[in-house]
Amino acid sequence: MTAPTLRDVAQLAGVHPATASRALNPQTRPLVNADTARKVLRAADSIGYQPNPIARSLKTARTATIGVVIPDLTNPLFPPIVRGIEDVLTPAGYNSWIVNTDNDPQREETQVESLRSRQVEGLIIATARRDHPLLVRLHRQSVKMVLVNRRVEGLELPAVTADDDLGVGMAVAHLARLGHRRIAHLAGPRSTSTGAARARAFRHAVRDLGLVDDPALTVECDYWSEAHGAQALRGLLDSGTGFTGIVAGNDLIALGCYDVFTERGMTCPDDVSVVGFNDMPFLDKMRPPLTTVSVPHYEIGIETARLLLDTIAEPDRPPRAVLLAPSLVVRASTAEPAAHA
Amino acid sequence: MTAPTLRDVAQLAGVHPATASRALNPQTRPLVNADTARKVLRAADSIGYQPNPIARSLKTARTATIGVVIPDLTNPLFPPIVRGIEDVLTPAGYNSWIVNTDNDPQREETQVESLRSRQVEGLIIATARRDHPLLVRLHRQSVKMVLVNRRVEGLELPAVTADDDLGVGMAVAHLARLGHRRIAHLAGPRSTSTGAARARAFRHAVRDLGLVDDPALTVECDYWSEAHGAQALRGLLDSGTGFTGIVAGNDLIALGCYDVFTERGMTCPDDVSVVGFNDMPFLDKMRPPLTTVSVPHYEIGIETARLLLDTIAEPDRPPRAVLLAPSLVVRASTAEPAAHA
DNA sequence: TGCGCGACTGCAATCGTGTGCGGTTATGCT
C-alpha cells in the first residue's frame, strides 16, 4: 500500500492533477474556482493526502531545510542553541538538519558537502576553528550562512556571538571589586575565535582596571576541556607565579581547576577564586557552586536563526554581526583574597 | 551558476546520461565498458559532479535517512544516545534526522508525520509515554522502528533499554550493605515505562533484601525534574515517614533532593544518603559527588542503530529487546546511616 | 557468407509535483 499521490486526489475530485495542485497550494488557490478548490481539499483530506516533499523539492529547488553544523552535540553548550534555532525555524516552515563534525576538518568537509547536496537553503555553522578555507569557498559560492558562537577573520559574514569583551570584563571587575590584584587567565585555544577574543579582552580589562598585567598570568589551554584546564593550572602553579583569582576561558576549564584544587589540598574560594564562562547546566550544584559569566545560548540560537532567515529573504543586505550581552552569576567560587596572599 | 547535473557529465564524456548513470553507480558499473566508465568518472570528477539525492530518492523511493525522535535535546540523557546512533548509521551510509517533541503528543504526531512524508526508512523513537496510539498505528503500517530507553506495553517492538531491574537492585543493595533499612524511592512518573519499571524493581529489591517494605516510602514525581524531585521529597519529609536512604528515579530527581537538604539544613550523606540513576555528566563535581547507577547511553545508541539496521535488512526477523547492564558508581552521597536514625 | 550471441549503449518512460501556455466558457458591454 503506497501513499496517496496528487493524481489520486485529482481523480477522486474529478479534476486534472494540475488543478488539484493549484487548489492545494494556498499561494495558487485563487486561480481555481472556490467550489472546485473545496472539492479538492475535501478529497485530499478524505484519503489523507500528504504532498511528497521530495518531488516538490525536485521541482521547486526549495527544500525548506537548514543545515546546522556543530562540533559535538554532547557539549552542553550546543543543545540550547539548537533548540533556539529550531524554535524560530519551525514556525517559519523550515526544518533543520543537524550534523556533528567533532571539529575534524575532514568530517566537516564531508558533512557540509552532504548537506549541500541535499540542497539545504542555508547553513548555520558553529564549528570553532578560526582560519577556514571551507568557509571562504562557501562564501564565494554565495551559500547563505550564519556563524554562531564564533567569528572568522577577514570574511564579512553574519555572526551571532556572546559579547566576550563585556563578559570577561564583568568577570575581571567582579574579582577586582573583591580585592584581587593578581588574576590569572586560563585561556581557550588561540586557534578558536572565542579563545583569542577572550584572551584579548582579559588583557584589556586587566589594564583598564589597573591590575597587575603579567604575561605569565595567562596560560593557553590546548583544548576547551577539564583535563586541559587542569593541566594549564598545574603548569601555572608550578611556575611559581603568584595569583589569587582565575578567570577561566569556559566552565569546563574552571571545573578542571576544581580537580587540581583537591589534588593539591587547596580550597576554593579561600585559597583562590575562580570564575567560569557560559553557565552550563547544574553549575549551582557543584562544589563550590561556580561563579560564572552566563551566556544566553538559547537566545543566541534564536538570533542566529532570525539572521539566517533575513539573509535568505534579502540576500543583498550587508552582513551584520549580533552581539548578545552575557550576565554575571555570582555563586560561591569567588570571595575576597586571603589576607596573607 | 547551478550545480552540475548528470547530463553535464554525460555530455562532457560524450555518452548518454543513462550510461553515465550506470558508470557512476558501483552497483551497475559492470554493465558498461571499463574505458567509458573511466571516461565518465573522470568527467564527473573534473566538474565536481555530486548526484542530487532528491532526484535519486524520487526515483528509487529510498532516502538513506533515519528519523530520530527524542523529547528534548537539552536533556543530557539524549546527546550521547544520538551520537551512538550516528556513529553506527554514518558508516552504514545512512543519515539521521533529529526532531524534538517535548513529549507533547501533538508535536510528536506532526513531527513523525513530517519525517514519514520525508520518506525516512526507519524510525528511532525515544519519547517516553507508555500508552501510544501513534506507535500502534505506525506498527500497523509496518514502519520499521526501534524504541530506545522505553518499552511499550502490548506491542512487540524491538527496543533497547538499560536493565532497570539490575540497576535499581544495585542501588538498593549498595544502601543495604551500608546498613540502611528504611529506604525511600522517589519514582519517576508512572506514565513512563522507565518510571514504572524502576518503581516495580524497587519493591522487588526491597523485599528480596528483607528491608522494610512500606508503600509510603515510595513517592511518585510528576515529572523527571529537579523541581518535582524536590517537591516529592518535601512531601515525604512532611509526612513524617522515617527513612535514611533515597533511591531516586534519576539524577535530576536526586539533585532536587540536594536543594531540599540545603533548604532544611540537612546534610548529605550524614543525615540521609542518596543514589541517582543515569550518571549524567559532571556528577562528580557536585556537592556532594552523587553516587549513581551509570547507564551506558552511548552504547545504547549503538545497539539501537544496529537493531534498526537489522530490522531494515530482515523485516521478518522477530523483534528482540536488548537490555544493557548498568553499573554502580559510588561517590560521596552515600554512607552508613547515622547511629541515632 | 550468414547467423547467433554477447557486450554495450541509447531511447524513453517514470518517480510526484509545479507551472507556462493555450483553450473553453460565461459574462459584460456596445
Added chain:
DNA sequence: AGCATAACCGCACACGATTGCAGTCGCGCA
C-alpha cells in the same frame, strides 16, 4: 447580436536521476 475579456481548467513539459527494453556492433562459428 457580436466581440472583448476575464475566469477557470487542462495539456504538456520540466526537475534530475534510474532502469526496462531494444537496438547496434563486432566477433565467433558453422
